[in-house]
Amino acid sequence: MKLIFEKSVPGRRCAILPACDVEKVELPAELKRDAAPLLPEMSETDVSRHYTELNQHVHGVNCGFYPLGSCTMKYNPRIDEEMAALPGFTGIHPLAPQAAVEGCEEVIATARKYLCEITGMADMTFQPAAGAHGEFTGVLLIKQYHDSRNDTKRTKIIVPDSAHGTNPATAAMCGYQVVNIPSAPDGCVDLEALKSVLGDDTAGLMLTNPNTVGIFDENILEITRLVHEAGGLCYYDGANLNAVMGVVRPGDMGFDCVHLNLHKTFATPHGGGGPGAGAVGCKSFLAPFLPHSALMEEPGHIQVRGFRGNFLVVVRALAYLLTLGREGVPEAAQNAVLNANYLMHRIKGTFAPAFDRICMHEFVLDLSEYKKATGVSALDVAKSLIDYGMHPPTMYFPLIVHEALMLEPTETESKETLDWAADVFRALYELGYKDPAFMHAAPHNAQIGRPDEVKAARTPIVRYTKA
Amino acid sequence: MGSYVPSTQEQRLEMLHAIGLKSFRDLYKDVPQSMYLDRPLDLPEGKSELEVSQAVQAMARKNKVYDTILRGAGAYDHYIPSIVKYIPAKEEFLTAYTPYQAEISQGVLQSIFEYQTEICELTGMDVSNASVYDGATAAAEACAMARDRKRRLTLISGAAHPDVINTIRTYAYGTNDEIKIIPVKDGKTDPDALKAMLTPEVSAVYVQQPNFFGLFEDAEAMAAPVHEAGALYILGCNPIALGIMKTPKDMGADIAVGEGQPLGLPIAFGGPYLGFMATTTKHMRKLPGRIVGETTDDAGNRAYVLSLQAREQHIRREKAGSNICSNEALCALTAGVYLAAMGPEGLKEVAESSMAKAHYLCRELTKLPGVKLRYDAPFFHEFLLDMPKADEILSALDKKNILGGLPFDGGILWCATEKVSKQTLDEVVAIVKGVLA
Incomplete structure (x- = not known):
């Protein structure tokens, strides 16, 4: 595909604005640009066709099965988009007077009420813009809590070795030393390992439950009790809430604060990598530490972003919550878990599950034995799936499973899709024994073959330059 | 009630039985009974699409839309030109995840590469990331990026946006670092006060151009003393102004950031917005966030990939400079469409x-x-x-x-x-x- 700059024609343009009807003002000479920026010069037809071409080379949830583990790629309802596009929301200035924004306040208050009920929390902020941003906010609540008590000896955050990379990165951004603890053989928290690192230097624990291998940690109450006993707080990473919403609540598991990925669990679209919304809920004793906008609300609080967050994402999540309601929320969770177990069951006998037991909303395949037998890696299988029109699962995560493929089908896939996916996995499993070379070279029908990532990193070309 | 679960009741039972279970409760056998939620959530009953549409529109009507x-x-x-609203609403752009799988994500990757180029053009910089959350977080990430082991103090212009100042302050609180506010004189950053504050501990100086009061700072004149003190110079710029204003690079900035909302995004009660962030080649490997790079595929064709990932949290974990993962890709796409529709003359x-x-x-x-x-x-x-x-x-x-x-x-x-x-x-x-x- 040509770059937009390669389609640009000097002097071509769209007719967007009227002529300026007041006197022009000159910028002082020392402030003027030397030369115009090299931006595309196009007609509206050119713009439309260019982006339509790009859009044709994107695999979205609407295109087909997208079992990308830990990302909860469920269907994004169109009504949510329509609601977020209402001029009564898009045209509202964040600093408009209170009387002019009552609808926005109602959206936030209603979403907060429902999500607090689902998580078992007392209060919630929508300022964080994504999951990792929510983690940052949540751990800052913990930090402020200890600081408010002059408890300055708490310098460590405990993170299981199965955790997503954002967890340790977040703890470091909050000035904490990260203590990684090994997981037990079943992928759950090793209680003895946890006890051995707990102490009066423990600020808190970051945990997701179900965990990153898709298993609900049945010792969760003991885990949170132990952390609290040591004087630490418990942070719930909501990445996997889709498995348990309406069934069991982080607040009832003993967690003090949580972040939610509205762009996963509550069906707002990922947009190719954002915008998301990382709402953070907390128990009442942490509520005074929640972030606020210095300009829009009041100074004197922490603040992780301008104004009050990705508001239109909250509108979408609220429309979704209103649709599902009290029965629909647990129904979604139960069917997410059912679909994952059914798909794992159907794949069994070919690729081996890393943990052969009832899973939650996702499961991990361990291809290390298969690779030994065939030479075909998790990467080869993932790339081969592309030729079937399936988005590959998450690869090589969590780090505690070698040759891992993590599958999360979500509740919005039908039995037919799951049966088809299982058949594809079975076919590829067999192909690996017959023609491994074909799989090493996959994908065969995609727009490009495997890209040279080493070259991209060694000789970085990160922008277009006119020849 | 509304539901997006396609399997029929019959199929659900069939699947349950296939895995050897009798009920949904059996799926949650690991959840201790004591915490199992055996009551309905305190939420209203689910609604049909029509009812949801009416309920949410009623909320929107409680807002005042000014002429x-x-x-x-x-x-x-x-x-916001009409086409800028339609293109990002295309379902593939809208519903894709971060483009980890380059072979089926060339459309998203190329759009980010084009966006990066446009941000480089606007700012005069060499390299842009794929976006961060908003202007305030872009400023905070830039200040974090400028710190090293010896230099931990950030100086922020008092004429910067209050939310930006407070966000930088919060990020610095996280890493136990200090910030100081440069006094304002006649509505602008006081250059003499700045000079007096430039000690060897200063890692970066942040100035907004134009500033919160709308005034053009004497930004270029401040670059020399900042650099002489060994600190990095960060300029937070309005991207519309960059259509006519001297680039941050030409004003001496090492890092250029800003709020990208004016580039085709609605004001929308504060978000989603777009943080843009660009720097010089020298600092490229310290830049946080996703960066798309050009390469070739196994047949030698031009291809785009997420690149330089050794900087990022999924590789470096606690040693990463930032935890950023999801950013504002669709907003960056929107800005790209806006800039294409406006062109250099329109901007x-x-x-x-x-x-x-x-x-x-x-x-x-x-x-x-x-x-x-x-x-x-x-x-x-x-x-x-x-x-x-x-x-x-x-x-x-x-x-x-x-x-x-x-x-x-x-x-x-x-x-x-x-x-x-x-x-x-x-x-x-x-x-x-x-x-x-």
Whole structure:
């Protein structure tokens, strides 16, 4: 595909604005640009066709099965988009007077009420813009809590070795030393390992439950009790809430604060990598530490972003919550878990599950034995799936499973899709024994073959330059 | 009730039985009974799509949509071309995840590469990331990126946006680092005060251009002392102004950041917005966030990939400079479409027209009795007026469906964009005149 700059024609343009009807003002000479920026010069037809071409080379949830583990790629309802596009929301200035924004306040208050009920929390902020941003906010609540008590000896955050990379990165951004603890053989928290690192230097624990291998940690109450006993707080990473919403609540598991990925669990679209919304809920004793906008609300609080967050994402999540309601929320969770177990069951006998037991909303395949037998890696299988029109699962995560493929089908896939996916996995499993070379070279029908990532990193070309 | 679960009741039972279970409760055997939620959630019953549409529209109707907005302060009401609304709504762009799998994500990856190029063009920098959350987080990430083991102190202009200052402060609180505010003199960063504050501990200096009061800072003159002190210079810029204004690179910046909302994103009660962030080749490997790079595939064809990932949290974990993962890709796409639709000439027109309208409004308002421009210095499209009866003025405008400027520090901070016509501005002046009469 040509770059937009390669389609640009000097002097071509769209007719967007009227002529300026007041006197022009000159910028002082020392402030003027030397030369115009090299931006595309196009007609509206050119713009439309260019982006339509790009859009044709994107695999979205609407295109087909997208079992990308830990990302909860469920269907994004169109009504949510329509609601977020209402001029009564898009045209509202964040600093408009209170009387002019009552609808926005109602959206936030209603979403907060429902999500607090689902998580078992007392209060919630929508300022964080994504999951990792929510983690940052949540751990800052913990930090402020200890600081408010002059408890300055708490310098460590405990993170299981199965955790997503954002967890340790977040703890470091909050000035904490990260203590990684090994997981037990079943992928759950090793209680003895946890006890051995707990102490009066423990600020808190970051945990997701179900965990990153898709298993609900049945010792969760003991885990949170132990952390609290040591004087630490418990942070719930909501990445996997889709498995348990309406069934069991982080607040009832003993967690003090949580972040939610509205762009996963509550069906707002990922947009190719954002915008998301990382709402953070907390128990009442942490509520005074929640972030606020210095300009829009009041100074004197922490603040992780301008104004009050990705508001239109909250509108979408609220429309979704209103649709599902009290029965629909647990129904979604139960069917997410059912679909994952059914798909794992159907794949069994070919690729081996890393943990052969009832899973939650996702499961991990361990291809290390298969690779030994065939030479075909998790990467080869993932790339081969592309030729079937399936988005590959998450690869090589969590780090505690070698040759891992993590599958999360979500509740919005039908039995037919799951049966088809299982058949594809079975076919590829067999192909690996017959023609491994074909799989090493996959994908065969995609727009490009495997890209040279080493070259991209060694000789970085990160922008277009006119020849 | 609404549901997006496609499997029928019959199929659900069939699947349950296939895995050897009898009920949904069996799926949750690991959940201890004591915490299993054996009551319905305290949420209303689910609704049909029609009912949801009505309920949410009723909320939207409780907001007031002004015909004219003369308030900025970090959220700018520019015209959004129609095509800019349609393209990001395409379902594939909308529903894809981060483009980890390059072979089926070339469309997203190329759009980011193009966006990076446009941000480099606007800022004069060599490398841009794929976006961060908003202007405030871009500033905070830039300050974090500038710190090293010895230099931990960040100096922030007191004329920067209050939310930006507070966000930088919060990120610094996280890493136990210090920030200091550079005093403001006559509405601008005081260069002499800055010079006195430049100690060997200073890692970076952050200045906003144009600043919170709309004034153009003497940004270029401050670059030399900052660099002489061994610190990095970070400029937070309005991207519309960059259509006509000297680039941050030419003003001596090492890192350029800003709020990308004016590039085709609605004001939307504060978000989603777009943080842009660009730097020089020298600092490329410290830049946080996703970066798309060009390479070739196994047949030698041009291809795009997420690159330089050794900087990022999924590789470096606690040693990563930032935890950022999801960013604002769809907003970056929107900005890309906006810049393509406007082109270099169109962007220049938006900038010139916004500036011209703001100056016209300022000129007309300051002719009225008791109205004074607080800082008489070159400004872009915002200006702070001291005026009597501020509350009455704003409420008189409100009655005519006009959102006046922002009450701030005893004055009113006004903003005008290309959207407002001379006729409307004359009406505004007449209304204000009526109140002051």
